[in-house]
Amino acid sequence: MPSPYASRLAKTLTPYVPGEQPAARRLIKLNTNENPYPPAPAVLEAIAAAAGDLRLYPDPGCAALREAIARRHGCGLTGQNVFVGNGSDEVLAFSFLAFFDPGSPIVFPDITYSFYPVFAKLFSIPYRTVPLNPDFTLDVHGMSSPSGGVVFANPNAPTAIELPLPQVRRIVAAHPGKVVLLDEAYIEFGNESAVRLIKEYPNLLVVKTFSKSHALAGLRVGYALGDEGLIKTLNDVKDSFNSYPVDRLAQAGAAAALCEEAYYKKTIEAIRKTRDQSAAALKAMGFMMPDSNANFLFMQHERVHAIELMRRLRERGIVVRRFTLERIENRLRVTVGTEEQMGALISELKKILG
Numbered sequence: 001m002p003s004p005y006a007s008r009l010a011k012t013l014t015p016y017v018p019g020e021q022p023a024a025r026r027l028i029k030l031n032t033n034e035n036p037y038p039p040a041p042a043v044l045e046a047i048a049a050a051a052g053d054l055r056l057y058p059d060p061g062c063a064a065l066r067e068a069i070a071r072r073h074g075c076g077l078t079g080q081n082v083f084v085g086n087g088s089d090e091v092l093a094f095s096f097l098a099f100f101d102p103g104s105p106i107v108f109p110d111i112t113y114s115f116y117p118v119f120a121k122l123f124s125i126p127y128r129t130v131p132l133n134p135d136f137t138l139d140v141h142g143m144s145s146p147s148g149g150v151v152f153a154n155p156n157a158p159t160a161i162e163l164p165l166p167q168v169r170r171i172v173a174a175h176p177g178k179v180v181l182l183d184e185a186y187i188e189f190g191n192e193s194a195v196r197l198i199k200e201y202p203n204l205l206v207v208k209t210f211s212k213s214h215a216l217a218g219l220r221v222g223y224a225l226g227d228e229g230l231i232k233t234l235n236d237v238k239d240s241f242n243s244y245p246v247d248r249l250a251q252a253g254a255a256a257a258l259c260e261e262a263y264y265k266k267t268i269e270a271i272r273k274t275r276d277q278s279a280a281a282l283k284a285m286g287f288m289m290p291d292s293n294a295n296f297l298f299m300q301h302e303r304v305h306a307i308e309l310m311r312r313l314r315e316r317g318i319v320v321r322r323f324t325l326e327r328i329e330n331r332l333r334v335t336v337g338t339e340e341q342m343g344a345l346i347s348e349l350k351k352i353l354g
């Protein structure tokens, strides 16, 4: 029940429900797509060094980190093409506020990251959902019809399916004058980022995060890449909320992570390998799933319902995620853990399935 003091807006909110963060450390946690490997050691050293200056406010413009991000992506981008926020969730929220209007319905897929409808409602932006195709791929034609703006994740969540770049381009090109917000939270586990399209399309904003591929979910750093004008507008929105959202430790840790590409290449490769091996083993046990280009599997068993599987895995100390949307209520979204964790998942599932 909202407080009787709640504003009219606050009374109508339906907040996003994050995956559980269980207190019990012994659980095998495969429910929120965190990276099973630790961040690179140099990241922790950089954070410890930055702690010496906690007395001081952080750089409100995140200049050093923005430069480092631009350098890492190349494609002719500079710090002026980078906006940094407190996790990509915040970057997405600022983007909804910065680029979408109450008078003009935006579109996103019916099955996608469940924060999008939450932001749309918070900022009174009307939206229309475009159903995914029966095989859960994106309906490119449907996403290309006129609208007030477009939002989609690539690879999509929770389906783990990546839309090939030529089709991403088609959607971006179909909306000149409207912003296409492309959430690439999982692209490092997939094939081809759309960052290279930014110089060609001033309406494309690509949002990325250090949470998944760079094992820094607890640090809260995300960013957007796009035309300088888009970035300037995002900074105007940010500076109207809080000029210092990204703290000193987060800026230092994220910048250090960008210098450790060899380490991250190895851990990402390990996750991809474990993902593909686990998928093959699970398919042999009667699970169906689309090919994953992310760090999770979106699976359904031919015989046993997802609710039952989820409950029985939990009893055995393994936590996975399920969504209640009708089209996908019989599916589990399982984060790819270490080889050992996935081995435990598979052996418990074998027992459950008899």
Ligand SMILES: *Cc1c(COP(=O)(O)O)cnc(C)c1O
Pocket: 033, 086, 087, 088, 089, 090, 113, 153, 157, 183, 185, 208, 209, 210, 211, 217, 220, 221, 222
């Ligand atoms: C995890 C996730 C995010 C949020 O990432 P943070 O940077 O941790 O806020 C955004 N979009 C999608 C699709 C995600 O799965």
